[in-house]
Amino acid sequence: MENIHILIADDMEAHRRRLERIINSVDNLSIAASAKSGYEAVAYAAIKKPDIVLMDIEMESQMAGVKAASEIHKILPDTKIIMLTVHQDNNIVFAAFQTGIVDYLMKAAPKEEIIEAIYSAYNNQSPIRPIIAEKIRTEFARIKKSEDQLTYFFKIIANLTQSELEILKLLCSGLKRKEIADIRAVEVETIKKQISSLLKKFDKNSTKEVITEVNELRLFDLIKDIS
Amino acid sequence: MENIHILIADDMEAHRRRLERIINSVDNLSIAASAKSGYEAVAYAAIKKPDIVLMDIEMESQMAGVKAASEIHKILPDTKIIMLTVHQDNNIVFAAFQTGIVDYLMKAAPKEEIIEAIYSAYNNQSPIRPIIAEKIRTEFARIKKSEDQLTYFFKIIANLTQSELEILKLLCSGLKRKEIADIRAVEVETIKKQISSLLKKFDKNSTKEVITEVNELRLFDLIKDIS
DNA sequence: AAAAAAGGGGAAGAAAATTTTCGACTTATT
DNA sequence: AATAAGTCGAAAATTTTCTTCCCCTTTTTT
Numbered sequence: 274m275e276n277i278h279i280l281i282a283d284d285m286e287a288h289r290r291r292l293e294r295i296i297n298s299v300d301n302l303s304i305a306a307s308a309k310s311g312y313e314a315v316a317y318a319a320i321k322k323p324d325i326v327l328m329d330i331e332m333e334s335q336m337a338g339v340k341a342a343s344e345i346h347k348i349l350p351d352t353k354i355i356m357l358t359v360h361q362d363n364n365i366v367f368a369a370f371q372t373g374i375v376d377y378l379m380k381a382a383p384k385e386e387i388i389e390a391i392y393s394a395y396n397n398q399s400p401i402r403p404i405i406a407e408k409i410r411t412e413f414a415r416i417k418k419s420e421d422q423l424t425y426f427f428k429i430i431a432n433l434t435q436s437e438l439e440i441l442k443l444l445c446s447g448l449k450r451k452e453i454a455d456i457r458a459v460e461v462e463t464i465k466k467q468i469s470s471l472l473k474k475f476d477k478n479s480t481k482e483v484i485t486e487v488n489e490l491r492l493f494d495l496i497k498d499i500s
Numbered sequence: 501m502e503n504i505h506i507l508i509a510d511d512m513e514a515h516r517r518r519l520e521r522i523i524n525s526v527d528n529l530s531i532a533a534s535a536k537s538g539y540e541a542v543a544y545a546a547i548k549k550p551d552i553v554l555m556d557i558e559m560e561s562q563m564a565g566v567k568a569a570s571e572i573h574k575i576l577p578d579t580k581i582i583m584l585t586v587h588q589d590n591n592i593v594f595a596a597f598q599t600g601i602v603d604y605l606m607k608a609a610p611k612e613e614i615i616e617a618i619y620s621a622y623n624n625q626s627p628i629r630p631i632i633a634e635k636i637r638t639e640f641a642r643i644k645k646s647e648d649q650l651t652y653f654f655k656i657i658a659n660l661t662q663s664e665l666e667i668l669k670l671l672c673s674g675l676k677r678k679e680i681a682d683i684r685a686v687e688v689e690t691i692k693k694q695i696s697s698l699l700k701k702f703d704k705n706s707t708k709e710v711i712t713e714v715n716e717l718r719l720f721d722l723i724k725d726i727s
Numbered sequence: 728a729a730a731a732a733a734g735g736g737g738a739a740g741a742a743a744a745t746t747t748t749c750g751a752c753t754t755a756t757t
Numbered sequence: 758a759a760t761a762a763g764t765c766g767a768a769a770a771t772t773t774t775c776t777t778c779c780c781c782t783t784t785t786t787t
C-alpha cells in the first residue's frame with residue numbers, strides 16, 4: 274500500500290509530539306512536516322504537497338486554523354484536511370467544513386480513531402460524524418448543486434479523455450457495450466473498463482444516471498455531434 | 501508554429517460566418533466549434549478545450565455572453581476568452597474583464613486586428629486597449645494582490661518542481677548560478693534554464709524580485725529548510 | 728571596454744503521469 | 758442459465774512534464 278504523507282499543524286508542542294508518535298507508529302503513514310502556526314502550515318503544504326493535513330483549529334498566532342485550512346484548500350484542492358478541536362463548538366466546526374475540510378476529530382480522540390480518520394479521508398470516504406452530520410449533509414448537498422450543476426457537469430466533461438467522450442456519445446445513443454466495442458474495434462472488456470472510469474469521473478454508479486443527467490441538461494444534441 | 505484552436509460564439513449567423521472565414525484564411529488557426537448561444541459555447545468549450553474563445557458579449561438567448569465567459573473560465577482557466585462587442589459600453593466590458601476575459605474587440609474590427617488579438621491572447625500578452633485601459637489595469641492590480649498575495653505566491657510554490665524548489669532555496673541563500681551548479685553537480689547552463697522557468701512561473705524578470713517577495717512574506721526560514 | 732553574471736529560446740533525452748487495452752471476477756437483469 | 762453491467766488490477770502505449778545542455782542577447786561588475 275502506498276505511503277500517505279501527513280502535515281501536522283498545531284501550536285502546542287505536546288500535541289504535535291503526540292500526533293507524530295501516532296503517525297510514526299503506523300507503517301505506511303509518514304510525516305511531511307510539522308507546523309507551529311497556520312502560516313507555516315500553508316507554506317509547508319505548498320512545499321510538501323501532503324495527502325492529509327491534521328490541523329488544530331484553535332490556533333490563533335499568525336494565522337487562524339480555519340483561515341489556514343481555507344488557504345490550503347485553495348492551493349491544493351485535493352489535499353484532505355482533518356480538523357482537530359477541543360471544545361466541540363458546532364458553529365466553528367461547521368464554518369470549517371465550508372472552507373474545505375473533510376472531517377473533524379476531538380483532540381483527545383484515541384489513536385485508533387485518528388488513524389481511521391486518516392484512511393477514510395485518503396480514500397475519499399467522509400465518515401461524517403453524528404453531531405453535526407445533518408446540518409452539514411443538507412448544506413453540502415445544496416452547495417454542490419448551486420456550485421452550478423452545470424459548471425460541475427461541464428468540469429467533468431472537460432476531464433474526459435477522447436475515448437471516454439466518444440463512448441459517452443455512443444452510450445447516449447442507446448448502444449450496448451458490445452456494439453460500442455465493435456464500432457471502436459476493441460474488446461468489450463476495454464469498453465467496460467472505460468465506462469467504469471467514466472462513471473467514476475461522474476461519481477455515478479450506472480450509465481443510466483449519467484444519461485439521465487445529460488438529458489436533464491439538454492446536452493444530448495451537443496454531445497451527439499462530437500467529432 | 502502550432503495550431504491554435506478557436507471556439508466562436510455568436511448568435512448571429514452572419515457574424516459567425518465572417519469569423520469563420522477570417523480564421524480559415526490563416527494557416528495555423530482552426531475552428532474548434534461554432535456556438536449559437538452562451539450555453540452551447542460552454543458545452544463546446546468543455547468538449548473541445550479550445551485555446552481561444554471569440555465570444556459575442558451581447559448574446560442573450562439561453563445564456564448571456566458574460567455569464568458564459570465566466571463559466572468557461574471556471575471550467576478551463578487557461579483558455580483565453582476574447583469578447584466581441586458592438587457598442588463600446590465600458591461598464592459591460594469591465595464587468596466581463598472581471599470574469600476572466602483577456603481582451604475585447606469591436607465586432608466590426610478589421611480582420612488584421614482580430615488575428616492580432618488572437619495571437620496576443622495565445623501568447624499571454626494582453627494588448628489592453630486604450631479606452632478602458634487604466635480602469636482595468638489599476639483594478640486588476642488590486643484584484644491580483646487581494647486574491648491574497650499569499651495564496652497567489654503559494655500556488656506558484658506548489659507548482660515548482662523539486663529542482664526548482666531546491667534552486668530557489670539556494671538562490672535565497674545568496675548563491676550564484678555557478679555555485680548552485682556545483683552543488684547540484686550539473687552544468688551552469690542547466691541551472692540557468694531552470695532559473696528561467698522559475699522566473700516564468702513567478703511571472704518575474706529577475707531573481708532579485710523573487711527573493712524580495714520571499715523576504716516580504718517572511719518565507720525565507722521556511723524555504724531554507726526544504727529537505 | 729572587457730569580463731562576468733543574468734536571462735531568453737530551443738531541442739533532445741529521461742522520467743513521470745495518463746490513457747488504453749484486456750483478462751478475471753462479482754453483481755444485476757432478463 | 759444466460760446476458761449485460763460493473764469493479765479491480767496490471768501491462769503496454771501514449772502523452773506530458775522535467776532535466777539537461779547549447780547558443781545567443783542583455784545587464785551588471787570590475
